Amino acid sequence: xxxxxxxxxxxxxxxxxxxxxxxxxxxxxxxxxxxxxxxxxxxxxxxxxxxxxxxxxxxxxxxxxxxxxxxxxxxxxxxxxxxxxxxxxxxxxxxxxxxxxxxxxxxxxxxxxxxxxxxxxxxxxxxxxxxxxxxxxxxxxxxxxxxxxxxxxxxxxxxxxxxxxxxxxxxxxxxxxxxxxxxxxxxxxxxxxxxxxxxxxxxxxxxxxxxxxxxxxxxxxxxxxxxxxxxxxxxxxxxxxxxxxxxxxxxxxxxxxxxxxxxxxxxxx
Amino acid sequence: xxxxxxxxxxxxxxxxxxxxxxxxxxxxxxxxxxxxxxxxxxxxxxxxxxxxxxxxxxxxxxxxxxxxxxxxxxxxxxxxxxxxxxxxxxxxxxxxxxxxxxxxxxxxxxxxxxxxxxxxxxxxxxxxxxxxxxxxxxxxxxxxxxxxxxxxxxxxxxxxxxxxxxxxxxxxxxxxxxxxxxxxxxxxxxxxxxxxxxxxxxxxxxxxxxxxxxxxxxxxxxxxxxxxxxxxxxxxxxxxxxxxxxxxxxxxxxxxxxxxxxxxxxxxxxxxxxxxxxxxxxxxxxxxxxxxxxxxxxxxxxxxxxxxxxxxxxxxxxxxxxxxxxxxxxxxxxxxxxxxxxxxxxxxxxxxxxxxxxxxxxxxxxxxxxxxxxxxxxxxxxxxxxxxxxxxxxxxxxxxxxxxxxxxxxxxxxxxxxxxxxxxxxxxxxxxxxxxxxxxxxxxxxxxxxxxxxxxxxxxxxxxxxxxxxxxxxxxxxxxxxxxx
Numbered sequence: 001x002x003x004x005x006x007x008x009x010x011x012x013x014x015x016x017x018x019x020x021x022x023x024x025x026x027x028x029x030x031x032x033x034x035x036x037x038x039x040x041x042x043x044x045x046x047x048x049x050x051x052x053x054x055x056x057x058x059x060x061x062x063x064x065x066x067x068x069x070x071x072x073x074x075x076x077x078x079x080x081x082x083x084x085x086x087x088x089x090x091x092x093x094x095x096x097x098x099x100x101x102x103x104x105x106x107x108x109x110x111x112x113x114x115x116x117x118x119x120x121x122x123x124x125x126x127x128x129x130x131x132x133x134x135x136x137x138x139x140x141x142x143x144x145x146x147x148x149x150x151x152x153x154x155x156x157x158x159x160x161x162x163x164x165x166x167x168x169x170x171x172x173x174x175x176x177x178x179x180x181x182x183x184x185x186x187x188x189x190x191x192x193x194x195x196x197x198x199x200x201x202x203x204x205x206x207x208x209x210x211x212x213x214x215x216x217x218x219x220x221x222x223x224x225x226x227x228x229x230x231x232x233x234x235x236x237x238x239x240x241x242x243x244x245x246x247x248x249x250x251x252x253x254x255x256x257x258x259x260x261x262x263x264x265x266x267x268x269x
Numbered sequence: 270x271x272x273x274x275x276x277x278x279x280x281x282x283x284x285x286x287x288x289x290x291x292x293x294x295x296x297x298x299x300x301x302x303x304x305x306x307x308x309x310x311x312x313x314x315x316x317x318x319x320x321x322x323x324x325x326x327x328x329x330x331x332x333x334x335x336x337x338x339x340x341x342x343x344x345x346x347x348x349x350x351x352x353x354x355x356x357x358x359x360x361x362x363x364x365x366x367x368x369x370x371x372x373x374x375x376x377x378x379x380x381x382x383x384x385x386x387x388x389x390x391x392x393x394x395x396x397x398x399x400x401x402x403x404x405x406x407x408x409x410x411x412x413x414x415x416x417x418x419x420x421x422x423x424x425x426x427x428x429x430x431x432x433x434x435x436x437x438x439x440x441x442x443x444x445x446x447x448x449x450x451x452x453x454x455x456x457x458x459x460x461x462x463x464x465x466x467x468x469x470x471x472x473x474x475x476x477x478x479x480x481x482x483x484x485x486x487x488x489x490x491x492x493x494x495x496x497x498x499x500x501x502x503x504x505x506x507x508x509x510x511x512x513x514x515x516x517x518x519x520x521x522x523x524x525x526x527x528x529x530x531x532x533x534x535x536x537x538x539x540x541x542x543x544x545x546x547x548x549x550x551x552x553x554x555x556x557x558x559x560x561x562x563x564x565x566x567x568x569x570x571x572x573x574x575x576x577x578x579x580x581x582x583x584x585x586x587x588x589x590x591x592x593x594x595x596x597x598x599x600x601x602x603x604x605x606x607x608x609x610x611x612x613x614x615x616x617x618x619x620x621x622x623x624x625x626x627x628x629x630x631x632x633x634x635x636x637x638x639x640x641x642x643x644x645x646x647x648x649x650x651x652x653x654x655x656x657x658x659x660x661x662x663x664x665x666x667x668x669x670x671x672x673x674x675x676x677x678x679x680x681x682x683x684x685x686x687x688x689x690x691x692x693x694x695x696x697x698x699x700x701x702x703x704x705x706x707x708x709x710x711x712x713x714x715x716x717x718x719x720x721x722x723x724x725x726x727x728x729x730x731x732x733x734x735x736x737x738x739x740x741x742x743x744x745x746x747x748x749x750x751x752x753x754x
Contacts, residue, residue, distance in 0.1 A: 018489055032446060038537065038546035039446075063546055079446040081483040208537065208547070211444055211485055212669055213454075213509040214529035218520055225513065225520060230671070244520055247622035251522045255548030262543035 001053070002073050005135040006128075008060040009103050010069055011045065017052035019082045025111040026088025026202065026234060029056065030210040032079040033067050040064050041207045043107035043179070043233065044083065054082070057106035057135070063259040084210045085233050089200075090114040094121065094174035098144070099164070099188050101127040101180020104202070105136045108179040112143045115177075121145050123171070125164070127184060131155035161187050168195045176200070178237060182246050189237030199237035203228045205245060206252070220244055279382025282311040284389055289602040293572050296458045296540050299599060300364070305343075308393040312340040314378055315385045322375035323387060328718030329427075331355045333372060333387055340390055349398035352391060353406070357430040357473060358423060358717065360399060360465045361452055363392025366714045367593050399468050405475055409436035414731040417442060417499040418478075419486045419672065422450020423713045424505035424704030426470060427720030428727070429478045435728050439478045440499070444485040447536060448474075450507050451705075452713065454536040455528075457566050459573070463535070487671035492679070492700060501699045501727045504687060505720065508666040508705035514558070518616030519662070522623040523550050527559065527567045527663035534570045553658030554578045556627055558613055560590040564663035565597065568605045571661065579605045580655070584612040584632050584645040610634070610645065614652065616660060627655045668706045676700075684709065693723030701727055 001013035019029065028043045046055040060069040071077070088111050096115045100108035105126050116122045124144030128134040129152045141147050148167070149157030161184065167173075168191060178188040179202040192199040205217040210229045217228040220241035226232070285301040286292070292299050303311065315337040323333040331352055339348035352359045368374075368388035376384035414437045418425045421443035429439045447453045448470035452461060474480055486492065486506070495502050511526030513519050530549070533539040537547035551574035557567045560583035571579045581600070583590060586609045590597060601607070610632040617626040631651035634643035673681040680688040680696035686707055693701035703719030705711055 018484075022489055036538075036545050038548075079483050081444070081446070081485060083488055084485065208529060208532050209445065209454075211488075211509075211671065213511070214532050215511045215513070215526040216529050220520055244622060247522055248520070250621075251550070251623075252548045255542065259543045259546055259548060263546070 001055075002071065005057060005103075005106070006133050008069065009057065009133065009135055011055055011057045011106060012068070012071070013046075013053045013055045014077070014080060015052055016054050016080055016082075019080065020047045020052050020054050021049050023047035023054055023083040024087030025090065025107075025114045027083035027085045028204060028210070028233060029054065029080055029082030030084060030207065031056075031068075031077050031081070033064060033071075033077050035078065037067070037078065038064055039079075039208055039210065041084070041204050041210055041229070043104065043202065043204055045106035045110050047110075055106075057103050059103035062256045063263045066260065067263065081210065085229060086231070088114070088177075088202075088234055090118050092119045095123060095172060096120045097123045097125070097167075097173045097176045099125040099127065099161070099176065099178045099180070099184070100136075100140075101178075101184040102129070102133060103135065104179040104181075105134075105140065107202070108177070109136050109139050109143060111177060111179070112140065116143055116145075123167075123173070124148070125150060125161075126157075127151065127161065127180060129153065161191070164188065164191050165194075168192060168197065173197055176237075178202070182242055182249065185237060185240075186242040189240070189242070193238050200234050201237040201240060202233045203235055203240065203245065204233055205249060277314055277316065277378060277381070281314065281383035281386045282307045282389075284386075289604070292459065293603040296573055298462050299459050302396060303389055303393045305393075308340060308390060309343070311386050312337050312390055315341075316377050318377045320377070322377065323372040323385075326372040326375040327355075328371065328714045329355045329721055331372075331391075336394065337385070337387070337390060340394060345394055345397040346401065346404075348394045350404060352394060353403075355721075356717065357427060358452075358469045358713070359391050360395035361423075361461060361469055362714055362717070363388050363390075363395055364461050364465075365452075365456060367712060369594070371714065399465070403472065406434060408434055408477070411438070412436040412731065414438065414501070415440070415499045416501045416503065416727060416731075417495045418503045418505065419492075419495075420444075420450055420505040420507055420704075420706075421448040421470065421480065421482075422505055422507050422704065422716065423452065424507075424706075424716040424720040424723075425450065425503065426473050427717045428503045428505065428701075428703070428724045430473050430476055431721060431724035432727060433476045433478050435724075437728070437731060441473075441478055441480050442484040442486050442490075442495075443480065443482045444506075445536065446482050448480060448482065450505075451509075454532045455563070455566070457531070457535055457570050458540075459569070460566065485671070487675040492672060492676040492697070496699055500731055501701065503693070503720075503723055503727060504672055504695070504700065504702040504706055505704045505716070506669055506672055506706050507716075508710045509669045510667045510685070511662070512665045512667060513662055514613065514664060516613060516615050518618060518624065521616055521618040522621070523659045524616060524624050525550075525659070525661045527557075527563045527661050528666060530567050530661050531563070531570065534574070540570075540574060549574065550659055551575050552577065554580075554656055555659045555661065556580050556582050556613075556655065556657045557661045557663055558582045559663030559665070560585065560592060561663065561665070562592045562596055563666070564661075565592045565600045567661045567663050569600055569603060571659070572603055572605060576659075580608050581605055582608045582611050582613060582627075582629065582655075584610065585642065586610055586634065589634075589642045608655075612645065612647065613660075617654070624657055624660050627657050627660060628652060629655055666705075666710050668709070672706075691722065692726035693719060694726060699730065
C-alpha cells in the first residue's frame, strides 16, 4: 500500500509478516531498494500483525528516498531488515507530550497510540516547516487527548516551537517524547531542561548495517559514545550532543547530491 | 625408496601479481593466480612424504598430499573433490588462509627451501573447478532433524554443509543482505573477489541449505524461539563490533571504524560510487590506526580510493605486527607509509567538526606483557601533530552482544563472547557456538575448524537416541544422482 501524506512524503505499507509480528513502537527497519542501493534506516510508523504488514513514512530528499517515492502499489524492495533497535519505553507516566516534526510525525504517532493505550493523557504536537508538509493530523487528532500544530513559517498553527514554553508552564507534563529534525529535538530539549521534565529524543543518524557493526551512528550522550542502532533510538534529550550529531548528518552532503544527480540521469537514459 | 629422486627446486614458483603502481589504483585482485604450468611445476616440489606434517597444520585437516598428487596427474576435478571433503570454501582459503603459519609451516620441503605453496595450489584447483562445474556430493538419508545456523560466515557455512550432508535439514539465518559474513563485508575485493565468495556460498545452498538473509537473530527471533522450531542451534555470529580508542575527537566527521570503512567499501561497493549508492570519504591524507590484517586492508582500500598519502600508525614495531608478512609487504609495495612506535592521543577537528589533525606520541618497547610481546611505553615529551583528512580505527573487533543479551541462560565472557567448549557446546542444551563469537577475532580457517567440530558434536547430539545406523536401516536410501553444474 502507498498513500501520499504530503507532496514528496509517502506512507508505504510492506508485507513483512515476520517483522510485523515482532515490531514494537520506537523500532526501525533498514531497507535497500535494489542491488546498487544503499541501506537506509526508516523508523516504523505502524505494524499490523494480522495483516502481516509494517508501515514507514518517507520524505523524498535524496537518491534512495526519491527512488522509494517512485515505487508503485505492488512493487517490492530487494531487502528489508528488522525490527531493529530497542522498543520505546511505554509506561504509564501520567501526561506525555509527544512532539513530532516533519515526516517523523508518522512513527511518533505509533508511540503516541501506545502511550494512550498505556493509560496516559497524551498531548500531541504536529510540526512541519510549512503548512503543506504537515502530516498525520487526523491520526494524531484521534489518538491524542489534545493536539497542537506548529509550522516554522507560521502558515498554520503556532509559529515555531516557542509556544511550548507556555504549555510547559501551564500544564503538568511528566514526560516529553520528541521525534523529528535534529534542530527541532534540540529546541524541545533546551525548553524542557529549564522545567526539569524528562525528555526522550528519537535519533536516527546515518547508519549502514543497523545492528551495531559499523558505528556510523555513534552519538555522544553525556560522557558516553553510544550507537543509535543498538542503544537507541531513544536517548535522553538533555544529554545528547546535538551539534555533533548535526555535523555528522551532513558528512556526505556533497556525495548525496552527486548520487542523486547520477541516478536521475540514469533514470532518464 | 631406493630409486634416486630428481632434485627438488628450493624456490617456490612465484605468484604472479598485478604490479604495485597499477594495482594501487584498482580494486581487481592483486594475486593473479598460477597458470596450469606453474601449478604443475609447484606441485612437483611436494615430497609426498609419508608423515604429511602439513595435514596436522591444517585446522580442517585437508588431505594435502593426496590432493597435490592428483594435481600432478592433472586430475583437477578429483583434487577439488578431495579438498572439498574437508573444506567447503577452498577458493576462499587458498587466498586468505595464513598458510605460512599452518600447513606450510610444517612442510618438509620448508626445511631445505621454500615450503610447497599449498595455498596457491588449493586456489588453482578451486578456481579450476568453479570454471568447469562442480559435483554436488551425495547426502545421507534424511534424519528429520532440523538445525538453525546463525550467521553465514566461515563457521556457519561449514556447520551447515557438514550437517546437511549428514541428512539434517539446515536453515541459515544471516543478518546482512549477503552471505559470507566477514568474507563479504570485511575482506576487500582485491584480496578476495566477491564473486568467489558468492560461488562458494552458492555451493552450500546447492547442497540444500535454506538461506534466510536479512534475519537478525535476537530481534526477529530469539535463540529460545528458534529452539522451539529446530532441534539444535549453532551460533556463528562472528566478531562484528568495532572498537574505538576512547581518545578525544573520535566522533569527529571523517573518523571511521575499520568496520564501517570496510563495510562501505566491500559490502556496499563504495568504490563504485555513484553507481553504487553508498558514499565514502576519500582523498587527502589518511591515517589508519592498528597493525593487523584489518589495518592493512583498510590502508590498501584507502590508497585505491585516491588518498594522496596513507599512513599506518602502530604503537609497537614491525616485528610485533599481527598482520601477515605478505600483506605488510603488499602494503609497502603500494606506497603505504608505516609509522611504528606511534600512538594517537587525540584527534583535532576543523570548524565543520571534521578531523584535520591527529596528535600522537612516540613509544618505546618495554618489558614483555601477557601476550609475550614487548609492551609499548610512551616517550614523554615526544608528542607531535600529524595532518590528516581522515582517520580509520583498526584496533580490533569484538563479538556482537545481541544474541548473548537476548538468550536466557547463555553464558558469555567479559568481552561479550559466548562460552563454549572445544566442540562448541554452550551452557544451553542444544545450543552450540563457534568461530570469532567464541574465540574473539581470529582467522577464517580456525572458524571453519570450529564449525567442523561443532557439526560433529551437533550430529552426535541429534542422534543420541536413535543413532544414524538405525536410521539408515529403516529409512530408504535417498536417491541423489550426482549433478553436473
